[in-house]
Amino acid sequence: MTGGPAIRELVLGCAQAVRAAVARHGRQGRQRRVHGDSPGGDAQFDVDEVAERAVWEHLTGHAREPLAVYTEHHGLRRTGPDPAILLVVDPVDGTRPTSAGLEMGTVSIAVAPLAAGAPTLGDVTAAHVLELRSGAWMYADDTLPEPLRHDGYDWPLPRLSSTRDLTRMFWSIEFNGHPMRxxxxxxEHLVDASANTGGVFVFNSASFSLTRIVTGQLDAYVDVGNRILRDHPGTEAEFRRVGRGGILHLFPYDIAASAYLAKRAGVVVTDAYGDSLDPMPLLTIDPASQRSCVAASTPELHRALLDTIRWDLPDPASTGGHR
Known part of the structure; x- marks a missing residue:
C-alpha cells in the first residue's frame, strides 16, 4: 500500500528528521559552501549534503519494508531487496533560500508504486511537503476522503483564490538555469502589468510556489523554460551557458509531491503547453524528461497565462546570442 497511516508516519517523520538536521547545521553557521553538482547539474550546497544524509538515515532506520528511494544527489537507491514502493525525495527544494535562512525551502516527498514499468508522475499516490523554516506541512494520499491534511497554517486548506485577472495576480516565476533574456x-509584459497591482516573486522552489497556491498566498506559478527550449532548439546553448553546461528545468523530484498536492486541492496544474504532467518520468532527469509548468488557482487565469505568454521568441542567432 502506497498510502495510509504507515506511509504517512514514515514520510512525515522523514521530513521532520531533515528539518532537525538542517536546523542543527544552520546553528553552526555553515550554509553556503558548494561542494559539487547533482547528477542533473545543479550546484549542491553543504545544506543539501546534510539533508540527503538525514533522509537516508531515517528511511533505513524506520521503513517497515524495503523501499526504492530516489533523491536529487544520490539518484536511485534501495533500502532492501525487491522494493514495491518508490519514494521520490527532494531533501531541500529551495537550497538557495534555505542557505540564506529564508522561509522558501521545503522537504518534498512523493510516493508511488514501483511497478515493472517506468513510474511517472501520474502514478504518485501520496505526497508530503514540509516547510523547513516554519515547520508547516501538507500531506495527502489516495486513501484520504479529504483533499489534504495539514498543520501549522493559520487557516483551513485548501484556500484557493478566485483571481482571474492577469493584472491582479500574485505569481512566482523561475530563473535558476533560465537565461534572463x-x-x-x-x-516581461506580464511582469509589467502585475508588479504593482498584483505581485511578482522569485522563490527558486517549485514546491514552495505550488503550495502557496494551495494556501491562497499566490494565484499562479510559471516555469516555462522547458517549453522555450522545445519550441526553439536554437536556445540550447543559452540554457547550457547559464546552467554551467547542464539543462536545469523541472526535475521530477522538484515537482512530483507538490503537483500531486496542488491537484488534489483543485489547482489547475499542467505543463506550459496545457498538457497533463502525468506522463513525466519519475526516475530520469535528462532534458527530454524535464518539464515546464503553468499552475493557477482558477481555470480562467490558467488559460489567460497560456494565451498571453509570448512563445514566438526571436531567434537567438538573429540577436547575436546572449546580450
Missing part, C-alpha cells in the same frame, strides 16, 4: 522576452 529569454524569460524577459516571454513574460
Amino acid at each position: 529569454l524569460m524577459t522576452d516571454a513574460y
Whole structure:
C-alpha cells in the first residue's frame, strides 16, 4: 500500500528528521559552501549534503519494508531487496533560500508504486511537503476522503483564490538555469502589468510556489523554460551557458509531491503547453524528461497565462546570442 497511516508516519517523520538536521547545521553557521553538482547539474550546497544524509538515515532506520528511494544527489537507491514502493525525495527544494535562512525551502516527498514499468508522475499516490523554516506541512494520499491534511497554517486548506485577472495576480516565476533574456522576452509584459497591482516573486522552489497556491498566498506559478527550449532548439546553448553546461528545468523530484498536492486541492496544474504532467518520468532527469509548468488557482487565469505568454521568441542567432 502506497498510502495510509504507515506511509504517512514514515514520510512525515522523514521530513521532520531533515528539518532537525538542517536546523542543527544552520546553528553552526555553515550554509553556503558548494561542494559539487547533482547528477542533473545543479550546484549542491553543504545544506543539501546534510539533508540527503538525514533522509537516508531515517528511511533505513524506520521503513517497515524495503523501499526504492530516489533523491536529487544520490539518484536511485534501495533500502532492501525487491522494493514495491518508490519514494521520490527532494531533501531541500529551495537550497538557495534555505542557505540564506529564508522561509522558501521545503522537504518534498512523493510516493508511488514501483511497478515493472517506468513510474511517472501520474502514478504518485501520496505526497508530503514540509516547510523547513516554519515547520508547516501538507500531506495527502489516495486513501484520504479529504483533499489534504495539514498543520501549522493559520487557516483551513485548501484556500484557493478566485483571481482571474492577469493584472491582479500574485505569481512566482523561475530563473535558476533560465537565461534572463529569454524569460524577459516571454513574460516581461506580464511582469509589467502585475508588479504593482498584483505581485511578482522569485522563490527558486517549485514546491514552495505550488503550495502557496494551495494556501491562497499566490494565484499562479510559471516555469516555462522547458517549453522555450522545445519550441526553439536554437536556445540550447543559452540554457547550457547559464546552467554551467547542464539543462536545469523541472526535475521530477522538484515537482512530483507538490503537483500531486496542488491537484488534489483543485489547482489547475499542467505543463506550459496545457498538457497533463502525468506522463513525466519519475526516475530520469535528462532534458527530454524535464518539464515546464503553468499552475493557477482558477481555470480562467490558467488559460489567460497560456494565451498571453509570448512563445514566438526571436531567434537567438538573429540577436547575436546572449546580450
